[in-house]
Amino acid sequence: MLTYLIRRVLYAIPIALSVGLVCFMLVHIAPGDPINAIVPADAPQELVDQIRRDYGLDKPLPIQFGIWLGRVVLGDLGTSLATGRPVWSDLSVAIVNTLRLAVTAALIGFVLGCVLGGLAGSFQGTVIDKLAVGLAVTGVSVPHYWLGMVMVILFSVTLNWLPAMGAGPGGSSDWAWDWQHVQHLILPAVTLSVIPMGIVTRTVRGIVAEILNQDFIQTLRGKGLTQRGIFLHVVKNAAPNTIAVIGLQLGYLMGGSILVETVFSWPGTGLLLNNAIFQRDLPVLQATILVLAMFFVALNLIVDLVQTALDPRIKRA
Protein backbone atom coordinates (compact mmCIF):
# COMPACT_ATOMS: atom_id res chain seq x y z
CA MET A 1 0.00 0.00 0.00
CA LEU A 2 2.69 2.46 1.05
CA THR A 3 4.79 1.56 -2.00
CA TYR A 4 1.79 2.11 -4.23
CA LEU A 5 1.11 5.45 -2.56
CA ILE A 6 4.65 6.66 -3.11
CA ARG A 7 4.77 5.36 -6.67
CA ARG A 8 1.44 6.93 -7.57
CA VAL A 9 2.50 10.31 -6.14
CA LEU A 10 5.84 10.12 -7.95
CA TYR A 11 4.06 9.23 -11.19
CA ALA A 12 2.01 12.43 -10.92
CA ILE A 13 5.19 14.53 -11.14
CA PRO A 14 6.12 13.79 -14.78
CA ILE A 15 2.45 14.15 -15.70
CA ALA A 16 2.30 17.55 -14.03
CA LEU A 17 5.52 18.62 -15.79
CA SER A 18 4.19 17.50 -19.17
CA VAL A 19 0.94 19.35 -18.54
CA GLY A 20 3.06 22.41 -17.84
CA LEU A 21 4.87 21.83 -21.14
CA VAL A 22 1.59 21.67 -23.06
CA CYS A 23 0.42 24.91 -21.42
CA PHE A 24 3.78 26.52 -22.19
CA MET A 25 3.48 25.47 -25.83
CA LEU A 26 -0.01 26.99 -26.09
CA VAL A 27 1.51 30.45 -26.37
CA HIS A 28 3.93 29.19 -29.01
CA ILE A 29 1.32 27.50 -31.22
CA ALA A 30 -0.64 30.75 -31.17
CA PRO A 31 -0.18 32.63 -34.43
CA GLY A 32 2.28 35.50 -34.21
CA ASP A 33 5.34 36.23 -32.12
CA PRO A 34 4.90 35.22 -28.46
CA ILE A 35 6.34 38.61 -27.54
CA ASN A 36 2.96 40.01 -28.63
CA ALA A 37 1.51 38.12 -25.70
CA ILE A 38 3.54 40.27 -23.32
CA VAL A 39 3.79 43.74 -24.79
CA PRO A 40 1.06 45.78 -26.48
CA ALA A 41 1.25 45.89 -30.28
CA ASP A 42 2.08 49.61 -30.40
CA ALA A 43 5.13 49.41 -28.09
CA PRO A 44 8.39 50.97 -29.41
CA GLN A 45 10.98 48.56 -30.86
CA GLU A 46 13.60 49.22 -28.14
CA LEU A 47 11.09 48.32 -25.44
CA VAL A 48 10.15 45.14 -27.30
CA ASP A 49 13.81 44.09 -27.54
CA GLN A 50 14.36 44.97 -23.89
CA ILE A 51 11.41 42.85 -22.78
CA ARG A 52 12.42 40.04 -25.14
CA ARG A 53 15.76 39.87 -23.31
CA ASP A 54 14.17 40.27 -19.86
CA TYR A 55 11.75 37.43 -20.47
CA GLY A 56 14.45 35.31 -22.08
CA LEU A 57 12.46 35.04 -25.33
CA ASP A 58 15.71 35.29 -27.31
CA LYS A 59 16.87 31.99 -25.81
CA PRO A 60 16.15 28.49 -27.18
CA LEU A 61 12.73 27.01 -26.33
CA PRO A 62 13.88 24.38 -23.78
CA ILE A 63 15.65 27.07 -21.75
CA GLN A 64 12.62 29.33 -22.02
CA PHE A 65 10.50 26.47 -20.69
CA GLY A 66 12.85 26.12 -17.73
CA ILE A 67 12.64 29.84 -16.94
CA TRP A 68 8.86 29.84 -17.28
CA LEU A 69 8.55 26.74 -15.10
CA GLY A 70 10.71 28.36 -12.45
CA ARG A 71 8.43 31.40 -12.36
CA VAL A 72 5.27 29.28 -12.19
CA VAL A 73 6.61 27.10 -9.37
CA LEU A 74 7.35 30.26 -7.40
CA GLY A 75 3.75 31.36 -7.94
CA ASP A 76 4.33 33.98 -10.64
CA LEU A 77 1.72 33.31 -13.31
CA GLY A 78 2.48 36.46 -15.29
CA THR A 79 0.65 39.71 -15.86
CA SER A 80 -2.62 40.22 -17.67
CA LEU A 81 -2.30 42.26 -20.86
CA ALA A 82 -5.85 43.55 -20.60
CA THR A 83 -5.82 44.73 -16.98
CA GLY A 84 -2.11 45.02 -16.19
CA ARG A 85 -2.75 43.20 -12.91
CA PRO A 86 -1.05 39.94 -11.93
CA VAL A 87 -3.01 37.04 -13.42
CA TRP A 88 -3.35 35.37 -10.05
CA SER A 89 -5.44 38.19 -8.53
CA ASP A 90 -8.31 37.64 -10.99
CA LEU A 91 -7.76 33.92 -11.32
CA SER A 92 -7.97 33.20 -7.59
CA VAL A 93 -11.42 34.83 -7.38
CA ALA A 94 -12.60 33.05 -10.53
CA ILE A 95 -11.38 29.64 -9.32
CA VAL A 96 -13.40 29.92 -6.11
CA ASN A 97 -16.52 30.83 -8.09
CA THR A 98 -16.03 27.95 -10.51
CA LEU A 99 -15.36 25.55 -7.65
CA ARG A 100 -18.59 26.65 -5.97
CA LEU A 101 -20.55 26.05 -9.18
CA ALA A 102 -18.84 22.75 -10.03
CA VAL A 103 -19.16 21.27 -6.54
CA THR A 104 -22.86 22.17 -6.34
CA ALA A 105 -23.49 20.71 -9.79
CA ALA A 106 -21.49 17.58 -8.98
CA LEU A 107 -23.48 17.09 -5.76
CA ILE A 108 -26.83 17.43 -7.55
CA GLY A 109 -25.68 15.11 -10.33
CA PHE A 110 -24.24 12.65 -7.82
CA VAL A 111 -27.42 12.38 -5.72
CA LEU A 112 -29.75 12.15 -8.72
CA GLY A 113 -27.42 9.75 -10.54
CA CYS A 114 -27.09 7.42 -7.55
CA VAL A 115 -30.86 7.32 -6.96
CA LEU A 116 -31.71 6.82 -10.64
CA GLY A 117 -28.87 4.39 -11.27
CA GLY A 118 -29.62 2.41 -8.11
CA LEU A 119 -33.30 2.11 -9.01
CA ALA A 120 -32.51 1.19 -12.62
CA GLY A 121 -29.98 -1.46 -11.59
CA SER A 122 -32.34 -2.98 -9.00
CA PHE A 123 -35.36 -3.11 -11.28
CA GLN A 124 -33.77 -3.98 -14.61
CA GLY A 125 -36.07 -4.20 -17.59
CA THR A 126 -38.96 -2.44 -15.83
CA VAL A 127 -40.50 0.94 -16.66
CA ILE A 128 -38.39 2.56 -13.91
CA ASP A 129 -35.23 1.20 -15.55
CA LYS A 130 -36.22 2.46 -19.01
CA LEU A 131 -37.13 5.87 -17.61
CA ALA A 132 -33.83 6.20 -15.76
CA VAL A 133 -31.80 5.05 -18.76
CA GLY A 134 -33.73 7.49 -20.96
CA LEU A 135 -32.98 10.35 -18.57
CA ALA A 136 -29.31 9.33 -18.50
CA VAL A 137 -29.02 9.34 -22.30
CA THR A 138 -30.76 12.70 -22.43
CA GLY A 139 -28.36 14.05 -19.80
CA VAL A 140 -25.26 13.11 -21.77
CA SER A 141 -26.72 14.10 -25.16
CA VAL A 142 -28.16 17.51 -24.40
CA PRO A 143 -25.96 20.47 -25.38
CA HIS A 144 -25.79 22.01 -21.91
CA TYR A 145 -25.27 25.56 -23.20
CA TRP A 146 -28.61 25.21 -24.97
CA LEU A 147 -30.22 23.70 -21.87
CA GLY A 148 -28.99 26.79 -20.00
CA MET A 149 -30.79 29.02 -22.50
CA VAL A 150 -33.96 26.96 -22.16
CA MET A 151 -33.70 27.27 -18.36
CA VAL A 152 -33.36 31.05 -18.66
CA ILE A 153 -36.35 31.25 -20.99
CA LEU A 154 -38.45 29.09 -18.64
CA PHE A 155 -37.48 30.26 -15.17
CA SER A 156 -36.26 33.80 -15.76
CA VAL A 157 -38.13 35.19 -18.76
CA THR A 158 -41.46 33.35 -18.54
CA LEU A 159 -41.90 32.56 -14.85
CA ASN A 160 -39.61 35.26 -13.46
CA TRP A 161 -38.61 33.03 -10.54
CA LEU A 162 -34.83 33.11 -10.74
CA PRO A 163 -32.22 35.58 -12.00
CA ALA A 164 -30.66 34.79 -15.37
CA MET A 165 -27.21 36.24 -14.91
CA GLY A 166 -24.33 36.94 -12.56
CA ALA A 167 -23.48 35.57 -9.14
CA GLY A 168 -25.06 38.12 -6.80
CA PRO A 169 -27.47 41.04 -6.57
CA GLY A 170 -26.47 43.97 -8.75
CA GLY A 171 -23.50 42.10 -10.19
CA SER A 172 -21.67 42.10 -6.84
CA SER A 173 -18.82 39.64 -6.57
CA ASP A 174 -18.89 38.91 -2.82
CA TRP A 175 -20.44 35.58 -2.03
CA ALA A 176 -22.62 34.57 0.91
CA TRP A 177 -24.78 31.51 1.43
CA ASP A 178 -28.04 33.46 1.60
CA TRP A 179 -31.00 33.41 -0.78
CA GLN A 180 -29.87 36.62 -2.47
CA HIS A 181 -26.82 34.79 -3.77
CA VAL A 182 -27.96 31.18 -3.86
CA GLN A 183 -30.80 32.00 -6.26
CA HIS A 184 -28.13 32.95 -8.80
CA LEU A 185 -26.44 29.59 -8.36
CA ILE A 186 -29.52 27.40 -8.96
CA LEU A 187 -29.94 27.65 -12.74
CA PRO A 188 -26.26 27.26 -13.74
CA ALA A 189 -25.73 24.46 -11.22
CA VAL A 190 -28.78 22.50 -12.35
CA THR A 191 -27.80 23.01 -15.99
CA LEU A 192 -24.28 21.80 -15.37
CA SER A 193 -25.47 18.83 -13.29
CA VAL A 194 -27.16 16.99 -16.19
CA ILE A 195 -23.85 15.62 -17.49
CA PRO A 196 -22.69 13.96 -14.24
CA MET A 197 -26.30 12.91 -13.64
CA GLY A 198 -26.30 10.97 -16.91
CA ILE A 199 -22.86 9.46 -16.45
CA VAL A 200 -23.35 8.52 -12.78
CA THR A 201 -26.74 6.97 -13.56
CA ARG A 202 -25.21 4.78 -16.28
CA THR A 203 -22.26 3.77 -14.12
CA VAL A 204 -24.22 3.08 -10.94
CA ARG A 205 -26.81 1.09 -12.90
CA GLY A 206 -24.06 -1.12 -14.31
CA ILE A 207 -22.32 -1.56 -10.96
CA VAL A 208 -25.53 -2.35 -9.04
CA ALA A 209 -26.71 -4.82 -11.67
CA GLU A 210 -23.35 -6.60 -11.59
CA ILE A 211 -23.31 -6.81 -7.78
CA LEU A 212 -26.89 -8.11 -7.64
CA ASN A 213 -25.86 -10.91 -10.02
CA GLN A 214 -23.08 -12.11 -7.77
CA ASP A 215 -23.36 -15.27 -5.69
CA PHE A 216 -23.01 -13.65 -2.29
CA ILE A 217 -26.25 -11.70 -2.78
CA GLN A 218 -27.99 -15.01 -3.43
CA THR A 219 -26.49 -16.34 -0.20
CA LEU A 220 -27.62 -13.26 1.74
CA ARG A 221 -31.14 -13.65 0.37
CA GLY A 222 -31.05 -17.35 1.15
CA LYS A 223 -30.15 -16.83 4.78
CA GLY A 224 -33.09 -14.46 5.07
CA LEU A 225 -31.44 -11.05 5.20
CA THR A 226 -33.89 -8.15 4.91
CA GLN A 227 -34.02 -5.94 1.82
CA ARG A 228 -32.44 -3.17 3.89
CA GLY A 229 -29.52 -5.40 4.85
CA ILE A 230 -28.94 -6.39 1.23
CA PHE A 231 -29.14 -2.72 0.23
CA LEU A 232 -26.34 -1.91 2.67
CA HIS A 233 -24.19 -4.67 1.18
CA VAL A 234 -24.77 -3.32 -2.32
CA VAL A 235 -23.92 0.24 -1.26
CA LYS A 236 -20.72 -0.91 0.41
CA ASN A 237 -19.64 -2.76 -2.72
CA ALA A 238 -20.63 -0.04 -5.14
CA ALA A 239 -19.12 2.87 -3.21
CA PRO A 240 -15.44 2.80 -4.32
CA ASN A 241 -16.15 2.81 -8.07
CA THR A 242 -18.97 5.34 -7.74
CA ILE A 243 -16.75 7.71 -5.77
CA ALA A 244 -14.06 7.38 -8.42
CA VAL A 245 -16.52 8.32 -11.17
CA ILE A 246 -17.92 11.31 -9.32
CA GLY A 247 -14.44 12.55 -8.43
CA LEU A 248 -13.42 12.59 -12.09
CA GLN A 249 -16.72 14.21 -13.03
CA LEU A 250 -15.99 17.07 -10.63
CA GLY A 251 -12.74 17.61 -12.50
CA TYR A 252 -14.51 17.57 -15.87
CA LEU A 253 -17.03 20.10 -14.55
CA MET A 254 -14.25 22.41 -13.36
CA GLY A 255 -12.79 22.44 -16.85
CA GLY A 256 -16.05 22.10 -18.74
CA SER A 257 -18.07 24.83 -17.10
CA ILE A 258 -16.85 27.42 -19.63
CA LEU A 259 -19.95 27.11 -21.84
CA VAL A 260 -22.44 27.26 -18.98
CA GLU A 261 -20.55 30.11 -17.33
CA THR A 262 -20.74 32.03 -20.59
CA VAL A 263 -24.50 31.51 -20.85
CA PHE A 264 -25.14 32.68 -17.27
CA SER A 265 -22.29 35.24 -17.06
CA TRP A 266 -21.08 33.36 -13.99
CA PRO A 267 -17.84 35.10 -12.91
CA GLY A 268 -15.70 31.95 -12.92
CA THR A 269 -12.70 30.62 -14.82
CA GLY A 270 -14.86 29.95 -17.88
CA LEU A 271 -15.82 33.58 -18.24
CA LEU A 272 -12.24 34.62 -17.53
CA LEU A 273 -11.02 32.23 -20.22
CA ASN A 274 -13.64 33.43 -22.67
CA ASN A 275 -12.65 37.07 -22.16
CA ALA A 276 -8.96 36.19 -22.36
CA ILE A 277 -9.46 34.43 -25.70
CA PHE A 278 -11.21 37.38 -27.31
CA GLN A 279 -8.81 39.98 -25.95
CA ARG A 280 -5.90 37.74 -27.03
CA ASP A 281 -4.77 37.90 -23.40
CA LEU A 282 -2.48 34.88 -23.71
CA PRO A 283 -0.93 35.02 -20.18
CA VAL A 284 -4.42 34.75 -18.65
CA LEU A 285 -5.36 31.97 -21.09
CA GLN A 286 -2.18 30.04 -20.31
CA ALA A 287 -2.40 30.45 -16.53
CA THR A 288 -6.09 29.55 -16.33
CA ILE A 289 -5.62 26.38 -18.36
CA LEU A 290 -2.55 25.47 -16.32
CA VAL A 291 -4.27 25.88 -12.96
CA LEU A 292 -7.40 23.99 -14.05
CA ALA A 293 -5.35 21.15 -15.53
CA MET A 294 -3.20 20.92 -12.40
CA PHE A 295 -6.37 20.77 -10.36
CA PHE A 296 -7.50 17.86 -12.54
CA VAL A 297 -4.16 16.06 -12.14
CA ALA A 298 -4.40 16.45 -8.35
CA LEU A 299 -8.00 15.26 -8.34
CA ASN A 300 -7.04 12.18 -10.39
CA LEU A 301 -4.35 11.39 -7.86
CA ILE A 302 -6.69 11.81 -4.90
CA VAL A 303 -9.40 9.67 -6.52
CA ASP A 304 -6.89 6.87 -7.16
CA LEU A 305 -5.60 6.98 -3.61
CA VAL A 306 -9.07 7.15 -2.02
CA GLN A 307 -10.27 4.28 -4.18
CA THR A 308 -7.29 2.14 -3.20
CA ALA A 309 -7.77 2.97 0.46
CA LEU A 310 -11.52 2.26 0.40
CA ASP A 311 -11.50 -0.95 -1.57
CA PRO A 312 -9.49 -3.78 -0.02
CA ARG A 313 -10.05 -5.85 -3.19
CA ILE A 314 -7.77 -3.53 -5.13
CA LYS A 315 -4.25 -4.74 -4.46
CA ARG A 316 -1.85 -2.39 -6.14
CA ALA A 317 1.80 -3.08 -5.69
Next chain:
Amino acid sequence: MADGAASAKIGAAKPAGTAAAAELAVQAREAALKSQGYWAGVWKRLRRDPVTIACAAILLAMLAAIVFAPLIAPHDPYQGSMLRRLRPVGTPNHPLGTDELGRDMLTRLIFGGRLSWFMGITPVFLAFVIGTGLGVLAGYAGGGVNMLIMRTTDVFYAFPSVLLAVAISGALGAGTVNAILSLTLVFIPPVIRVAESVTTGVRNLDFVDAARASGAGAFTIIRVHILGNVLGPIFVYATSLVSVSMILASGLSFLGLGVTPPEPEWGLMLNTLRTAIYVNPTVAMLPGLCIFATSICFNLLSDGLRQAMDVRA
Protein backbone atom coordinates in the same frame (compact mmCIF):
# COMPACT_ATOMS: atom_id res chain seq x y z
CA MET B 1 -34.77 -19.60 -34.61
CA ALA B 2 -38.48 -19.37 -33.78
CA ASP B 3 -39.30 -21.99 -36.43
CA GLY B 4 -36.65 -24.30 -35.06
CA ALA B 5 -38.04 -24.07 -31.54
CA ALA B 6 -41.54 -24.79 -32.81
CA SER B 7 -40.50 -27.89 -34.75
CA ALA B 8 -38.57 -29.09 -31.70
CA LYS B 9 -41.73 -28.79 -29.63
CA ILE B 10 -43.74 -30.80 -32.14
CA GLY B 11 -40.96 -33.34 -32.25
CA ALA B 12 -41.10 -33.82 -28.48
CA ALA B 13 -44.75 -34.87 -28.71
CA LYS B 14 -43.96 -37.59 -31.26
CA PRO B 15 -42.25 -40.94 -30.67
CA ALA B 16 -38.59 -40.97 -29.60
CA GLY B 17 -37.07 -41.61 -33.05
CA THR B 18 -38.77 -38.60 -34.60
CA ALA B 19 -37.74 -36.47 -31.60
CA ALA B 20 -34.08 -37.24 -32.28
CA ALA B 21 -34.60 -36.33 -35.94
CA ALA B 22 -36.23 -33.05 -34.93
CA GLU B 23 -33.33 -32.37 -32.59
CA LEU B 24 -30.93 -32.89 -35.50
CA ALA B 25 -33.02 -30.53 -37.62
CA VAL B 26 -32.73 -27.87 -34.95
CA GLN B 27 -28.99 -28.31 -34.77
CA ALA B 28 -28.70 -28.07 -38.53
CA ARG B 29 -30.79 -24.94 -38.58
CA GLU B 30 -28.64 -23.32 -35.88
CA ALA B 31 -25.49 -24.27 -37.75
CA ALA B 32 -26.92 -22.75 -40.91
CA LEU B 33 -27.71 -19.60 -38.96
CA LYS B 34 -24.16 -19.42 -37.67
CA SER B 35 -22.70 -19.93 -41.11
CA GLN B 36 -24.57 -16.83 -42.26
CA GLY B 37 -21.71 -15.08 -40.56
CA TYR B 38 -21.14 -12.42 -37.98
CA TRP B 39 -22.57 -9.47 -39.93
CA ALA B 40 -25.81 -11.29 -40.75
CA GLY B 41 -26.21 -11.86 -37.00
CA VAL B 42 -25.51 -8.23 -36.23
CA TRP B 43 -28.07 -7.11 -38.81
CA LYS B 44 -30.62 -9.58 -37.42
CA ARG B 45 -30.19 -8.18 -33.91
CA LEU B 46 -30.28 -4.60 -35.16
CA ARG B 47 -33.54 -5.21 -37.01
CA ARG B 48 -35.22 -6.22 -33.77
CA ASP B 49 -34.19 -2.99 -32.05
CA PRO B 50 -36.80 -0.34 -32.94
CA VAL B 51 -35.04 2.51 -31.11
CA THR B 52 -31.80 2.04 -33.03
CA ILE B 53 -33.62 1.71 -36.36
CA ALA B 54 -35.64 4.86 -35.64
CA CYS B 55 -32.48 6.80 -34.76
CA ALA B 56 -30.72 5.59 -37.89
CA ALA B 57 -33.74 6.62 -39.96
CA ILE B 58 -33.83 10.11 -38.41
CA LEU B 59 -30.10 10.56 -38.98
CA LEU B 60 -30.38 9.39 -42.59
CA ALA B 61 -33.25 11.82 -43.18
CA MET B 62 -31.17 14.65 -41.71
CA LEU B 63 -28.20 13.62 -43.84
CA ALA B 64 -30.36 13.64 -46.96
CA ALA B 65 -31.71 17.08 -46.03
CA ILE B 66 -28.27 18.63 -45.59
CA VAL B 67 -26.82 16.98 -48.70
CA PHE B 68 -29.69 18.24 -50.87
CA ALA B 69 -30.00 21.54 -48.97
CA PRO B 70 -29.95 23.79 -52.07
CA LEU B 71 -32.79 21.76 -53.60
CA ILE B 72 -35.17 21.65 -50.63
CA ALA B 73 -34.43 24.87 -48.72
CA PRO B 74 -37.16 27.42 -49.49
CA HIS B 75 -34.99 30.57 -49.29
CA ASP B 76 -31.43 31.88 -49.56
CA PRO B 77 -29.52 31.22 -46.30
CA TYR B 78 -27.65 34.55 -46.43
CA GLN B 79 -30.38 36.83 -47.75
CA GLY B 80 -32.18 38.65 -44.93
CA SER B 81 -34.50 41.58 -44.59
CA MET B 82 -34.58 44.17 -41.82
CA LEU B 83 -38.36 44.35 -42.28
CA ARG B 84 -39.05 40.79 -41.17
CA ARG B 85 -36.69 40.14 -38.28
CA LEU B 86 -37.48 37.53 -35.61
CA ARG B 87 -40.83 36.48 -37.02
CA PRO B 88 -42.43 33.73 -34.89
CA VAL B 89 -42.79 30.09 -35.86
CA GLY B 90 -45.70 29.60 -38.25
CA THR B 91 -45.33 32.83 -40.22
CA PRO B 92 -46.62 32.34 -43.77
CA ASN B 93 -43.73 31.67 -46.15
CA HIS B 94 -41.40 31.21 -43.09
CA PRO B 95 -42.67 28.06 -41.31
CA LEU B 96 -39.97 28.24 -38.60
CA GLY B 97 -39.82 32.03 -38.43
CA THR B 98 -36.86 34.28 -39.17
CA ASP B 99 -33.63 35.06 -37.30
CA GLU B 100 -32.25 38.33 -35.93
CA LEU B 101 -31.28 39.48 -39.44
CA GLY B 102 -34.54 38.44 -41.04
CA ARG B 103 -33.17 35.28 -42.67
CA ASP B 104 -35.41 32.24 -43.02
CA MET B 105 -34.83 29.87 -40.06
CA LEU B 106 -35.82 26.65 -41.83
CA THR B 107 -33.34 27.37 -44.63
CA ARG B 108 -30.55 28.25 -42.21
CA LEU B 109 -31.21 25.20 -40.06
CA ILE B 110 -30.97 22.92 -43.11
CA PHE B 111 -27.80 24.63 -44.38
CA GLY B 112 -26.47 24.88 -40.80
CA GLY B 113 -26.55 21.10 -40.54
CA ARG B 114 -23.85 20.91 -43.22
CA LEU B 115 -21.15 22.61 -41.13
CA SER B 116 -22.39 21.21 -37.81
CA TRP B 117 -22.28 17.64 -39.10
CA PHE B 118 -18.99 18.18 -40.87
CA MET B 119 -17.38 19.70 -37.79
CA GLY B 120 -18.82 17.02 -35.51
CA ILE B 121 -17.90 13.97 -37.58
CA THR B 122 -14.56 14.95 -39.16
CA PRO B 123 -12.62 15.09 -35.83
CA VAL B 124 -13.92 11.66 -34.83
CA PHE B 125 -13.06 10.21 -38.24
CA LEU B 126 -9.53 11.66 -38.14
CA ALA B 127 -9.07 10.55 -34.54
CA PHE B 128 -10.33 7.07 -35.49
CA VAL B 129 -7.74 6.74 -38.27
CA ILE B 130 -4.79 8.25 -36.37
CA GLY B 131 -5.73 6.79 -32.98
CA THR B 132 -6.19 3.29 -34.41
CA GLY B 133 -2.82 3.49 -36.14
CA LEU B 134 -0.96 4.61 -33.04
CA GLY B 135 -2.92 2.36 -30.68
CA VAL B 136 -2.41 -0.79 -32.76
CA LEU B 137 1.27 0.08 -33.13
CA ALA B 138 1.60 0.54 -29.36
CA GLY B 139 -0.30 -2.65 -28.62
CA TYR B 140 1.52 -4.79 -31.18
CA ALA B 141 5.05 -3.46 -30.71
CA GLY B 142 4.92 -3.27 -26.91
CA GLY B 143 8.04 -2.30 -24.98
CA GLY B 144 9.53 1.12 -25.53
CA VAL B 145 7.19 2.10 -28.38
CA ASN B 146 4.18 1.28 -26.22
CA MET B 147 5.68 3.22 -23.32
CA LEU B 148 6.30 6.30 -25.48
CA ILE B 149 2.84 6.36 -27.07
CA MET B 150 0.87 5.51 -23.96
CA ARG B 151 2.68 7.92 -21.63
CA THR B 152 2.13 10.74 -24.14
CA THR B 153 -1.54 9.78 -24.16
CA ASP B 154 -1.60 10.05 -20.35
CA VAL B 155 -0.55 13.69 -20.59
CA PHE B 156 -3.56 14.57 -22.74
CA TYR B 157 -5.78 12.63 -20.36
CA ALA B 158 -4.70 15.09 -17.68
CA PHE B 159 -6.85 17.76 -19.36
CA PRO B 160 -10.64 17.73 -19.15
CA SER B 161 -11.77 17.38 -22.80
CA VAL B 162 -13.73 20.64 -23.04
CA LEU B 163 -10.82 22.55 -21.52
CA LEU B 164 -8.32 21.04 -23.97
CA ALA B 165 -10.54 21.87 -26.95
CA VAL B 166 -11.06 25.44 -25.77
CA ALA B 167 -7.37 25.86 -24.93
CA ILE B 168 -6.12 24.75 -28.34
CA SER B 169 -8.71 26.61 -30.40
CA GLY B 170 -8.35 29.60 -28.11
CA ALA B 171 -4.63 29.73 -28.76
CA LEU B 172 -4.95 29.04 -32.51
CA GLY B 173 -7.79 31.52 -32.93
CA ALA B 174 -11.31 31.17 -34.34
CA GLY B 175 -11.92 29.21 -37.52
CA THR B 176 -13.46 25.98 -38.78
CA VAL B 177 -10.12 24.28 -39.47
CA ASN B 178 -8.69 25.22 -36.07
CA ALA B 179 -11.80 23.92 -34.30
CA ILE B 180 -11.60 20.60 -36.17
CA LEU B 181 -7.88 20.37 -35.41
CA SER B 182 -8.36 20.95 -31.70
CA LEU B 183 -11.22 18.45 -31.46
CA THR B 184 -9.17 15.84 -33.35
CA LEU B 185 -6.41 16.26 -30.77
CA VAL B 186 -9.00 15.84 -28.00
CA PHE B 187 -10.32 12.54 -29.40
CA ILE B 188 -7.05 10.87 -30.46
CA PRO B 189 -5.94 9.86 -26.90
CA PRO B 190 -9.15 7.98 -25.94
CA VAL B 191 -9.13 6.14 -29.30
CA ILE B 192 -5.47 5.20 -28.76
CA ARG B 193 -6.30 3.79 -25.31
CA VAL B 194 -9.12 1.63 -26.64
CA ALA B 195 -7.11 0.50 -29.68
CA GLU B 196 -4.10 -0.36 -27.54
CA SER B 197 -6.07 -2.40 -25.01
CA VAL B 198 -7.96 -4.36 -27.70
CA THR B 199 -4.76 -5.01 -29.66
CA THR B 200 -2.90 -6.19 -26.56
CA GLY B 201 -5.76 -8.62 -25.96
CA VAL B 202 -5.62 -10.03 -29.51
CA ARG B 203 -1.84 -10.06 -29.92
CA ASN B 204 -1.26 -12.99 -27.56
CA LEU B 205 -3.97 -15.23 -29.01
CA ASP B 206 -2.97 -18.53 -30.60
CA PHE B 207 -3.85 -17.66 -34.19
CA VAL B 208 -1.39 -14.76 -34.14
CA ASP B 209 1.34 -17.11 -32.93
CA ALA B 210 0.31 -19.58 -35.62
CA ALA B 211 0.52 -16.88 -38.30
CA ARG B 212 3.95 -15.86 -37.05
CA ALA B 213 5.10 -19.49 -36.96
CA SER B 214 3.96 -19.98 -40.55
CA GLY B 215 6.19 -17.11 -41.58
CA ALA B 216 3.88 -14.10 -41.81
CA GLY B 217 5.57 -10.75 -41.42
CA ALA B 218 4.57 -8.10 -38.90
CA PHE B 219 2.78 -6.08 -41.57
CA THR B 220 0.69 -9.02 -42.76
CA ILE B 221 -0.17 -10.04 -39.20
CA ILE B 222 -1.32 -6.53 -38.32
CA ARG B 223 -3.26 -6.09 -41.56
CA VAL B 224 -4.99 -9.46 -41.62
CA HIS B 225 -5.14 -10.80 -38.09
CA ILE B 226 -5.01 -7.77 -35.81
CA LEU B 227 -6.98 -5.14 -37.72
CA GLY B 228 -9.70 -7.62 -38.64
CA ASN B 229 -10.30 -8.26 -34.97
CA VAL B 230 -9.85 -4.83 -33.44
CA LEU B 231 -11.53 -2.51 -35.98
CA GLY B 232 -15.05 -3.47 -34.87
CA PRO B 233 -14.68 -2.55 -31.19
CA ILE B 234 -12.70 0.63 -32.00
CA PHE B 235 -15.32 1.65 -34.54
CA VAL B 236 -18.13 1.18 -32.03
CA TYR B 237 -16.19 3.23 -29.51
CA ALA B 238 -15.62 5.95 -32.11
CA THR B 239 -19.34 6.14 -32.90
CA SER B 240 -19.96 6.88 -29.22
CA LEU B 241 -17.67 9.92 -29.57
CA VAL B 242 -19.68 11.50 -32.40
CA SER B 243 -22.36 12.77 -30.02
CA VAL B 244 -19.81 14.49 -27.76
CA SER B 245 -18.00 15.81 -30.79
CA MET B 246 -21.18 17.39 -32.22
CA ILE B 247 -21.89 19.08 -28.87
CA LEU B 248 -18.31 20.32 -28.50
CA ALA B 249 -17.97 21.49 -32.11
CA SER B 250 -21.18 23.49 -31.91
CA GLY B 251 -20.09 24.61 -28.44
CA LEU B 252 -16.87 26.05 -29.87
CA SER B 253 -18.88 27.93 -32.49
CA PHE B 254 -21.26 29.03 -29.72
CA LEU B 255 -18.26 30.54 -27.92
CA GLY B 256 -17.19 32.23 -31.15
CA LEU B 257 -14.23 29.88 -31.61
CA GLY B 258 -15.45 27.85 -34.56
CA VAL B 259 -17.40 28.94 -37.61
CA THR B 260 -17.42 32.69 -38.25
CA PRO B 261 -20.52 34.68 -39.33
CA PRO B 262 -22.40 34.82 -41.63
CA GLU B 263 -21.99 31.06 -42.28
CA PRO B 264 -24.98 29.09 -40.98
CA GLU B 265 -23.98 26.66 -38.20
CA TRP B 266 -26.20 25.52 -35.33
CA GLY B 267 -23.88 26.55 -32.48
CA LEU B 268 -23.16 29.94 -33.99
CA MET B 269 -26.87 30.49 -34.72
CA LEU B 270 -27.62 29.70 -31.07
CA ASN B 271 -25.05 32.30 -30.07
CA THR B 272 -26.34 35.08 -32.31
CA LEU B 273 -29.94 34.34 -31.29
CA ARG B 274 -29.09 34.51 -27.57
CA THR B 275 -30.12 38.14 -27.35
CA ALA B 276 -33.45 37.25 -28.96
CA ILE B 277 -34.68 35.03 -26.12
CA TYR B 278 -36.71 37.92 -24.70
CA VAL B 279 -38.33 38.67 -28.06
CA ASN B 280 -38.84 35.29 -29.65
CA PRO B 281 -37.77 32.40 -27.38
CA THR B 282 -39.12 29.60 -29.60
CA VAL B 283 -37.09 30.58 -32.63
CA ALA B 284 -34.01 31.12 -30.45
CA MET B 285 -34.22 27.55 -29.17
CA LEU B 286 -34.46 25.83 -32.57
CA PRO B 287 -30.74 25.46 -33.44
CA GLY B 288 -30.07 23.88 -30.03
CA LEU B 289 -32.93 21.48 -30.60
CA CYS B 290 -31.22 20.36 -33.83
CA ILE B 291 -27.92 19.76 -32.00
CA PHE B 292 -29.77 17.87 -29.27
CA ALA B 293 -31.70 15.68 -31.73
CA THR B 294 -28.56 14.78 -33.70
CA SER B 295 -26.54 14.10 -30.59
CA ILE B 296 -29.12 11.88 -28.87
CA CYS B 297 -29.71 9.90 -32.09
CA PHE B 298 -25.97 9.26 -32.48
CA ASN B 299 -25.77 8.21 -28.83
CA LEU B 300 -28.67 5.75 -29.09
CA LEU B 301 -27.38 4.44 -32.43
CA SER B 302 -23.98 3.83 -30.86
CA ASP B 303 -25.57 2.01 -27.89
CA GLY B 304 -27.59 -0.13 -30.31
CA LEU B 305 -24.51 -0.95 -32.41
CA ARG B 306 -22.57 -1.91 -29.30
CA GLN B 307 -25.27 -4.34 -28.24
CA ALA B 308 -25.79 -5.76 -31.72
CA MET B 309 -22.06 -6.23 -32.29
CA ASP B 310 -21.67 -7.58 -28.76
CA VAL B 311 -18.74 -5.32 -27.94
CA ARG B 312 -17.70 -4.69 -24.36
CA ALA B 313 -15.61 -1.55 -24.51
